[in-house]
Amino acid sequence: MASHLVVVGASLAGLRAVEAVRKDGHDGPVTLIGAERHLPYDRPPLSKAFLEAGDEDPEHPRFREESHLAQELGVELVLGEPASGLDTAAREVHVADRRIGYDALVLATGARAKSLPGSPDLDGVHTLRTLDDAQAIRAALDAGARTVVIGAGFIGSEVASGAHKRGLEVTVLEALPTPLGRAVGEEMGAAVSQLHHRNGMDLRCGVTVSAIEGNGSVEAVVLEDGTRLPADLVVVGAGAAPTTDWLEGSGLELDDGVVCDEYLAAGPPGIYAAGDIARWRNAQFDGDLMRLEHWTSAAEQGAVAARNALDPASAKPYATVPYFWSDWYDSRIQFVGIPRGDEVRVVSGRPEDGRFVALYRRCDHLVGVLAVNRQAEVMKYRAQIKKNITWDDALKFAAQREAAAQDKAERAREGEHAAAG
Amino acid sequence: MACIKVDYDKCTGLGICESLAPEFFEVSDDGNLTLLEEEAGPDALDDVREAVAGCPTEALSLKE
Incomplete structure (x- = not known):
């Protein structure tokens, strides 16, 4: 059989x-x-x-x-x-x-999803992993919940951006001085988090939550410094x-x-x-x-x-260049490869403009690429990582991409001039 | 020949297809997908099949 x-x-x-x-x-x-x-x-x-x-x-x-x-x-x-x-x-x-x-x-x-150690069992406090979690969070957002997100990782940031888009009052709390360190490294974690500031999000880093208060339902999140943030919805994004x-x-x-x-x-x-x-x-x-x-x-x-x-x-082995993406506000964040390396270099655009490409070097090879709002670039680099390209060749590849992009922009401008003239 | 179809209502430009079959798919910075070739010959079929299977929004299909 x-x-x-x-x-x-x-x-x-x-x-x-x-x-x-x-x-x-x-x-x-x-x-x-x-x-x-x-x-x-x-x-x-x-x-x-x-x-x-x-x-x-x-x-x-x-x-x-x-x-x-x-x-x-x-x-x-x-x-x-x-x-x-x-x-x-x-x-x-x-x-x-x-x-x-x-x-x-x-x-x-x-x-x-990991929950916060010692967090009480209150209505309105959720992690987000399952469809049931998402339905509960959505219902709270529909009701106009004052929202506190604990953890400024990708899930927390996506929820915060969704609540913000609805015009709700949102605060994002992060225990570490810089969010996303494990996912994209500290330097780029700071760069990506600028998307929150650019969109007017209240992101507070290096803060410790001392209590989640409520009576049956959540009422507030209290920080170690005594700050009390009123909340109808608390979403904990503490990883999985x-x-x-x-x-x-x-x-x-x-x-x-x-x-x-x-x-x-x-x-x-x-x-x-x-x-x-x-x-x-x-x-x-x-x-x-x-x-x-x-x-x-x-x-x-x-x-x-x-x-x-x-x-x-x-049996066949499974090998891959990892890929993940996240959507915040109207930005798309994409990462290919691994974020652990000896150096990170921005090769196109600027983090402060919310549009850039950064390369990650380990020893003398390209191992990772972060792209924010650069969807045309990221997969071309995934192919390069797969080929195990050296760092020097990766920088040359980046310079070629950049020259081609500028050339294209130049031609577009000329085209506009011609059309206007 | 196999014919590739894109459902542009479903596509969000995640680009997995481009990384698996770059001769057929290309995403622009605004997330729009361009289908570079509509037909895949026998040599390219495995890559294109992987690209179709790898689409998170199930926006791609292949008529063989």
Whole structure:
């Protein structure tokens, strides 16, 4: 009988896992297990378009209809209950009272939003990770909530920008002196955060929250210096941690995610991991262990992990130049590669103008590129990083791009003159 | 030959297609996608398929 593929985690990586093997013609049973009651849905819009004012009932960002998954793809959906354990000897996943046997297994349980330690259980205090979170936040914004965002990372900044767009009173609090250090490095974190100031956002860095006050519902956020910020909505954007608690004691190596090799294999036979939970060796960067929380890698890893799990003999490694994006106000921030390096250099535009390209050097190679409102540039650099271009060649490439852009602008100006004359 | 279609209402210019198949897709600084070639031959088909699958807004499709 054909192998039974079990995929634990019904978000993007899990969905792509089941879709990939069906596309390949796998005709054995496929089971998709999801902790949430929802069908697989797309998360990036939850902190962006989903929070915008407008439609009373915004579109559910689901990827596929139930009939498509169940009938057309022939996937058994087990939704609404998280997996609670894994027995690698018996080859079984535990879900509530069920023991689901597998031949091939993809672990894709993602990550959970971190909450503030010691924060009280009050209505109006939310993290943003799930559709339920987003619906609650949207409802509060619709009601005109005075909003305090704790954490000026990407999710927090997107929520703040969404609330600001609606004309609401918003304050963003960041514990560190500079936001986004882990994501883009400190220097560029400061540069990107200028988008908040340019748009008139009240961003306060280096501040410590001492209490979130309220009586049933949140009423205020109190800072260590005694400042009291009245609030009807508090959104905590404190990052996410991989959902591996259910794998404790399974024998898998857990260290900030499920540790995998370059094939996304987690060790015991048939077990592979994908998405936010996978910490794997990325051959693109000297086999460094990486765990990404990005859309693109989750989608790609889901497909690779499932194929490798079903056919380990012809397994393919997964290597990538990471990519993420974020939309604040009317700006698009894009990053390709890795933000850890020995030097960062702005090669086009100026951070203070809210439009620039910055390159990241590690040793003598280009390893990362940050682009703010430079969508024409960023993917050309992704291709260069993939080719493992040297730093010197990257600077030459940047100079050529810059010369070409200026040339184009010059011609556009001449064209305007000609049209005006 | 396979024919590439773009749903411009869905496209937000994230550029993953450009990084996977730069001979076919190019994004401008204002986020607009230009389809450089509408037809993909056998040599390019794998890259274009990846680009179609890699689109976060499912704005691309391929008629084979």
